[in-house]
Amino acid sequence: MTEPTGALDPDGRPSRVTKVVRVAPFLLIALSALADAESTSGQQYDRYLVAAPALAASVWGAGTTLFVGLLAMVAEAARGLIHDGRVGRPAVSVMAVIFTVSLAAAYAARVRVRRERDLAEVRSVARTAQQVVLRPLPDRLGSVELALYYKAAAAQSQIGGDLYEAVRTPHGVRLILGDVQGKGLPAVETAAALLGSFREAAYDAETLAELAARLETSLQRYAERASTRDSAERFATAILMEIPEDRPEAFLLNCGHPPPLMLNPDGVRAVHPDVPLPPLNLSSLVASEYRTETVPFGPGDRVLLYTDGVSEARDQNGEFYPLAERLAGWTGESSAGLLDDLRNDLTKYSGGAAADDVAVLIAARHVPEGP
Structure with a gap:
C-alpha cells in the first residue's frame, strides 16, 4: 500500500482523527456489505460504496485509493452474485460509477500528497532557517x-x-x-x-x-x-x-x-x-x-x-x-x-x-x- 499521509501532531505522528479516517474507507465497505446482506426490506446499501475511494483520497495515496476502489467494486460484484446469481446491469452501473470516482479520487490523492511533501520541505527549510537565524x-x-x-x-x-x-x-x-x-x-x-x-x-x-x-x-x-x-x-x-x-x-x-x-x-x-x-x-x-x-x-x-x-x-x-x-x-x-x-x-x-x-x-x- 502507498505510505499513508494526512494531518500530523506537532511531534510528527498521525493525529487521532487521521488514524480514524484511514480505517474509515475499509470500514464503510464492510458495513455496506453487511447491511445489504442483513436487509430484509429490499433496501440496497451499495450506493455507499461509491464514497469509499473518495474518503480514502483524503488520507491515503493514489495507489491505496485505487485499491479501495477495487475492493468496493469487488464488494458490489459479490452483492450481485449473492442476490441475483449474476452481475447484472444495476451492479455494472454501480461498479462503473465506483471506477470513475476511484480514478478522480486517485488523481486528487496524488496532488494532495505532492502538496503535502512540498509543505513538509518548506517546514524543514523554516526549521533550518530558525536554527541558523x-x-x-x-x-x-x-x-x-x-x-x-x-x-x-x-x-x-x-x-x-x-x-x-x-x-x-x-x-x-x-x-x-x-x-x-x-x-x-x-x-x-x-x-x-x-x-x-x-x-x-x-x-x-x-x-x-x-x-x-x-x-x-x-x-x-x-x-x-x-x-x-x-x-x-x-x-x-x-x-x-x-x-x-x-x-x-x-x-x-x-x-x-x-x-x-x-x-x-x-x-x-x-x-x-x-x-x-x-x-x-x-x-x-x-x-x-x-x-x-x-x-x-x-x-x-x-x-x-x-x-x-x-x-x-x-x-x-x-x-x-x-x-x-x-x-x-x-x-x-x-x-x-x-x-x-x-x-x-x-x-x-x-x-x-x-x-x-x-x-x-x-x-x-x-x-x-x-x-
Missing part, C-alpha cells in the same frame, strides 16, 4: 539563567520579525531582544542582518553604547545593499542588556522598545529610559546619544524582555493585555512556569489568534546553593 538558547550562561518563549504569527512559519540572542563575553552575558518593523521575508532578512552583527560585535564592543552604535552602522550598510526598497527602509526596536559576572548589577540600553520588567518578590517594576532613544536604523534621522541605564541585579533577581506582540495583544473588546498586572501574580513561579502561565493566559486573552510575533525572554541571576 534564531538559535536555541542555553538554559544557563555563566551565572545567568535563561528562559524563552517564541511564537511566529504566521501559522506555518517557524520564524518572524522578532529576534533574540544571548552570548557570554569578556564583559559578561550580553543579550538582545528586538522587533523588526513589518512582517514576512523582508523582516526576517533584516532580523538576520541585525543578529549577525550582534553576534560579532557583542564580544568586542567595550560598552552597550558602542555595541548599539555598531548595530546601527550595520543596519545602515545593510540598507544600502538591500534587495528592495522595502527592506532598506525597515527599522528595528531593541533592548540590549549586559549582566556582569562580578557585581550585582546590570546595564540596559533601550532603542525604542517596550520597557523591560524587573521581577522580584516585591512585585514588578518597569525600567523606562531617562532619555528615549529611536529604533535602530533611524538614528541618522533623529539626533541622539546612546545612554545606558544601570539597575540592581543580584542573586534571585529576574528581568523579563518582551516584544509588542505581548503588550499590544487585544481582547475582544480591544483592550491591551495587562502584562505587568498579570506578572505580579506569578512572581513566585520559576521562569519556565511563569512563561507557561503567560503563554496560556495570552492565548486565552486574545482568543487564540496571534496578530503579531511574540518573543519573551527571562534572564535571572543564579542563586548559589547553600553550604
Whole structure:
C-alpha cells in the first residue's frame, strides 16, 4: 500500500482523527456489505460504496485509493452474485460509477500528497532557517539563567520579525531582544542582518553604547545593499542588556522598545529610559546619544524582555493585555512556569489568534546553593 499521509501532531505522528479516517474507507465497505446482506426490506446499501475511494483520497495515496476502489467494486460484484446469481446491469452501473470516482479520487490523492511533501520541505527549510537565524538558547550562561518563549504569527512559519540572542563575553552575558518593523521575508532578512552583527560585535564592543552604535552602522550598510526598497527602509526596536559576572548589577540600553520588567518578590517594576532613544536604523534621522541605564541585579533577581506582540495583544473588546498586572501574580513561579502561565493566559486573552510575533525572554541571576 502507498505510505499513508494526512494531518500530523506537532511531534510528527498521525493525529487521532487521521488514524480514524484511514480505517474509515475499509470500514464503510464492510458495513455496506453487511447491511445489504442483513436487509430484509429490499433496501440496497451499495450506493455507499461509491464514497469509499473518495474518503480514502483524503488520507491515503493514489495507489491505496485505487485499491479501495477495487475492493468496493469487488464488494458490489459479490452483492450481485449473492442476490441475483449474476452481475447484472444495476451492479455494472454501480461498479462503473465506483471506477470513475476511484480514478478522480486517485488523481486528487496524488496532488494532495505532492502538496503535502512540498509543505513538509518548506517546514524543514523554516526549521533550518530558525536554527541558523534564531538559535536555541542555553538554559544557563555563566551565572545567568535563561528562559524563552517564541511564537511566529504566521501559522506555518517557524520564524518572524522578532529576534533574540544571548552570548557570554569578556564583559559578561550580553543579550538582545528586538522587533523588526513589518512582517514576512523582508523582516526576517533584516532580523538576520541585525543578529549577525550582534553576534560579532557583542564580544568586542567595550560598552552597550558602542555595541548599539555598531548595530546601527550595520543596519545602515545593510540598507544600502538591500534587495528592495522595502527592506532598506525597515527599522528595528531593541533592548540590549549586559549582566556582569562580578557585581550585582546590570546595564540596559533601550532603542525604542517596550520597557523591560524587573521581577522580584516585591512585585514588578518597569525600567523606562531617562532619555528615549529611536529604533535602530533611524538614528541618522533623529539626533541622539546612546545612554545606558544601570539597575540592581543580584542573586534571585529576574528581568523579563518582551516584544509588542505581548503588550499590544487585544481582547475582544480591544483592550491591551495587562502584562505587568498579570506578572505580579506569578512572581513566585520559576521562569519556565511563569512563561507557561503567560503563554496560556495570552492565548486565552486574545482568543487564540496571534496578530503579531511574540518573543519573551527571562534572564535571572543564579542563586548559589547553600553550604
